[in-house]
Amino acid sequence: MSPGDEHDSFGGVGGSGQTRTRLPEGNSGDVYGGARRPVRSSRSLITVVGVVVVLVAAIAFANRGGGDPADAAGPSGTTHGKAAPTAATGVRPVTGKNGRIPTGYPHDDQGAQSAATNYAVALGSAEMFTTVGRNEIVQAVYAPATIAARQGELDKVYTDKGFLGRVGLQEDGTAPAGLTFISRVIPVGSKVESYADDKATVSIWFSSLFGLAGEGSQNPVTESWYTTSYELRWGDGDWKVTGFSQKDGPVPVGRDQRASTAQEMSDAVGQFGGFTYAR
Template sequence: MSLGDEHDGFGGVGGSGQTRTRLPEGNSGDVYGGARRPVRSSRSLITVVGVVVLLIAAIAFANRGEGDPADAAAPSSGTPGKTAPTAATGIRPVTGKNGQLPTGFAHTDQGAQSAATNYAVALGSAEMFQTSTRNEIVQAVYTPAAVTARQGDLNKVYADKGFLSRIGLQEDGTTPQGLTFISRVIPVGSKVESYADDRATVSVWYSSLFGLAGEGSKNPVSEAWYTSSYELQWVNGDWKVTDFSQKDGPVPVGRDQRASTAQEMADAVGQFGGFTYAR
């Protein structure tokens, strides 16, 4: 509602400052005009119509086809050094999947952000601790050259008995009986550090849940905050990781909340699924 509309409601005309006199509409003797016309009814009708129009527009947006011109016309949000909104833009984030991982990211800075964010989730997942699923993730996320260079080292790290023992897993990477292993990355936002036609550097800020949920766990699920920077390359029609680095924070102040029980945490990881993230 405009300022002019508000002024009308109090007797002005379109904000012009003129005064409108209302004549009595009956013989009730009411000096203010008796039964005044209900102003709210017309406004309520306009509100309902507006909601319906917005709903139709939302449905049309959700169901638009692959060739929607809005995909190509969406504005860029990844200018280095500039604040970008956290809401998804009009560019369709992905066009397919490679196993359980999204693939087919847009060849734009926004597509690079979507790729880095989804890859952060995959690389921080519990599936990285199993050989078969880890190999699938690495081959889907990294460039072919990086896979060749890193696959062996990654397998050594995740198969290291000392490492597995420290985090509470068994020597073969499986979870001890009666416990639930949780490793999840929850992205908060992303930003483009640099961008070129076939190269991009994207930082992803996220929280991480990690540990073993269950009675008697010596490594209970805890929360941590990190920022990872991903070096991306456009290869074979998609963004792939060539390298990445990680640092702590930014870390928010924790609230005074009661920690959930081991069973509540174990139930949550099985009941709540993940998302495909998009800029």
């Protein structure tokens, strides 16, 4: 696994090159104006986003505490290959945090799913583009034996001036004046691919938003869909990431909706905080 493997969630690098058929559109004008967002294949996304590193919380982490679990759904059981509920279940949500990232997951398959989902949100956040934020996230989500190698790989990519320039960011990973940088992963569901006492593989299906919102943006916010499979190891009382793989989709058919204006998109990221997904 190389740093390039982590880029798909934001830019489709290494994607399948799939195409989708949509009804003809009129003159598009400003992508944030009155028209729908233009269709982009995985290939064309490369030119918009460049080699964006992903793994795969969001810009603002909701602080979810303890309390009695709502509407218990029975004990957690292994759900290989089957859909699992994403609403709160009978297992109490985690109450610990490493910085802003929930930690201390149950030692069962549900705990592994919660860990993978929360880590996907953190690794796909705008904080990964700043030195302080990236260090905090890497320390919180990766297994101790992999931290040093992963930190070095991610630092190399996220500080590359050519890469930052292609996605429209300044050398410190922040947005230019007048623009708002949006990078969020929105999990749709999780699935246990395999589970053992000390290791698990969990797939997360998610949508991601990535780009710069604001008047004159050359990299408008776009949406894409991916599935990332995380390899997790149990140790020191928690689940941590040791590896991953990623693929495109499943991608839903887009509705015929008007794309929001630059101001609407910029306002939204400031007004709607991101979620954590511990359950």
